[in-house]
Amino acid sequence: MSATEISLPEAMDEQRSAARIPKSRLKSVWLGVLLPLLLALLWEASVRTGLTSGRLMPPPSRIITTLWNLWQSGELTTHIAATTLRVFSGFALGAIIGTLFGALTGYSLLARRLLDPSLQALRAIPSIAWVPLFILWLGIFEESKVALIAVGVFFPVYLGVSGAVLSVDRKIVEVGRIFRLSGFELVRRILLPAVLPSYIIALRSGLGLGWMFVVAAEFMGASEGLGYLLVDGQQLGKPDQILAAIITFAIIGKLSDSLLAAIAAPFLRWEDRFGREA
Amino acid sequence: MLQVNAIGKIYQNGARALENVTLNVEDGEILAVVGGSGCGKSTLLRLISGLDRATTGTVSVDGVTISEPHPYIGLVFQEPRLLPWLSVAGNVGFGLDEPDTTRKAQRIGEALEKVGLSRYGARWPKELSGGQAQRAALARALVTRPRVLLLDEPFSALDAFTRAELQDHLLDLWNESRPTLVLVTHDIEEALFLADRVAVMRPHPGRIAQAFDITLPRRRDRTSPEFEAVKRDVLRSLNSTLALHKIAS
Known part of the structure; x- marks a missing residue:
């Protein structure tokens, strides 16, 4: 087989997509920002013209100034770093445990019957309800916050992995059996790659919940972090600071999700799916 | 030699899928098993492959009893069942136990060439047509050089033209190393074109009703009067099993 024979059609594909995408x-980015941009302009105009005071709902220009000042003073970086570190630690912990339990209950009927009912019962508890207990157990510093985030991340990852392993096509598993794969090899060569697409989705929803729970965690007392900025803005009556923190959440939440999706993309090129882009 | 000795299969729900089937298939023989749906053809193949376990009786290849999948036996499913996350070459080499990577790549390359897919090794399965995908599945089963190759209605999902092409192709491949082939099909013409012997199965419970030796010289002409004559005999036998089926149900 010669190299040119293979590379030719691929090179053509790349050329075509490079020109098209x-x-x-x-166009799709433009369509996506059209609505928020329009609303921001309208709000700015209504404050400028004196139609509204903008005291409780500051106009975009004031929010941008606040963001800029926070950035200039280096405060914003500190808060982002603190929050991101908490999310990352909690996400890593919750995702690892969720993956292990999900794989175990998906693969083994005994483990599922033993563990799944208890885990489902725990899932029914609103995670915020753990806060007082975590504070008593782990103190008011980082440990209790990371634990809460980990609990939030655990469940979507656990459910996603467990369900994905259970729904792997029997026909594909039989291909593994006919070639005499067993136990670990079957998991490594058939089950893991087969569940990868749903696993990535589970991780992404877990990460989303991680960002949600970090706010709750930081509400329970923090001296830094974006959640602290929120509480501080409320107590000192600074709605522009609250909105600046909210916007920062939106941006880094979206960025981290895109990062996760981008890391996963090369492993999912084989997928034969209906939709190409989100 | 593949020996199927009085095997039967009763499913957990009590359904008797297969009863007392005995078959001896010589080395290099092509046996076709035909019958209506639900007569236990696929069950028979799954028992021989070791994917399912027989309730009674035994299966052996060259004296080795088969109770679970065994390297002597290859299986091509009705659907290609390629693993979508592996390239075509990766799929063909999936069951190949060859630690030396250059040697492995070489054997995969040979297998791809034999089925006419040498240019497609780097592609994903989703990029193949139905016929190409089934060829890749054939290569995956043959690359491990099984003594017995089982084929479960392998061409039934393909259009008539591709099917005829792949039947020819299967004969070419068989000619090279002469493995024993057991082909399950509901296409009588396919059975007569390929097989040395055609076993007609009948349902409730599944068993072999009649077997025909096909002595026509190969490549058989599907339109010759001799071919037509044998086809008539087999059809008659099959129809009588179907008539029995109707009376029974």
């Missing part, structure tokens, strides 16, 4: 991408 940016244009449609740009």
Whole structure:
């Protein structure tokens, strides 16, 4: 088999997509920002013209100034770093445990019958309800916050992995059996790659919950972090600071999700799916 | 030699899928098993492959009893069942136990070439047509050089033209190393085109009703009067099993 024979059609594909994607991408990005941009402009105009006071709902320009000042003073970086570190630690912990339990209960009927009912019962508890207990057990510093985030991340990952392993096509598993794969090899060569697409989705929803729970965690007392900025803004009557923190959440939440999706993309090129882009 | 000795299968719900089936298939023989749906053809193949376990009786290849999948036996399913996350070459080499990577790549390359897919090794399965995917599945089963190759209605999902092409192709592949083939099909023409012997099965419970030796010289002409004559005999036998089926149900 010669190299040119294979590379030719692929090179053509790349050329074609390189010419095509940016244009449609740009268009979809534009469509995506159109609505928020329009609303921001309207709000700015209504404050400028004196239609509204903007005291409780500051106009975009004031929020941007606040963000800029926080950034200039280096405060924003500190808060982002603190929050991101908490989310990352909690996410890692919750995702690892969720993956292990999900794989175990998906693969083994005994483990599922033993563990799943208890885990489902725990899932029914609103995670915020753990806060007082975590504070008593782990103190008011980082440990209790990371634990709460980990609990939030655990359940979607656990459910996603367990369900994905259970729904792997029997026909594909039989291919493994006919070639005499067993136990670990079957998991490594058939089950893991087969569940990868749903696993990535489970991780992404877990990460989303991680960002949700970090706010709750930081509400329970923190001296830094984006959640602290929120509480501080409320106590000192600074709605622009609250909105600045909210916008920062939106941006880094979206960025971290895109990062996770981008890391996963090369492993999912084989997928034969209906939709190409989100 | 593949020996199927008085095997039967009763499913957990009590359904008797297969009863007392005995078959001896010589080395290099092509046996086709035909019958209506629900007559236990696929069950028979799954028992021989070791994917399912027989309730009674035994299966052996060259004296080795088969109770679970065994390297002597290869299986091509009705659907290609390629693993979508592996390239075509990766799929063909999936069951190949060859620690030396250059040697492995070489054997995969040979197998791909034999089925006419040498240019497609780097592709994903989703990029193959139905016929190409089934060829890749054939290569995956043959690359491990099984003594017995089982085929479960392997071409039934393909269009008539591709099917005829792949039947020819299967004969070419068989000619090279002469493995024993057991082909389950509901296409009588396919059975007569390929097989040395055609076993007609009948349902409730599944068993072999009649077997025909096909002595026509190969490549058989599907339109010759001799071919037509044998086809008539087999059809008659099959129809009588179907008539029995109707009376029974």
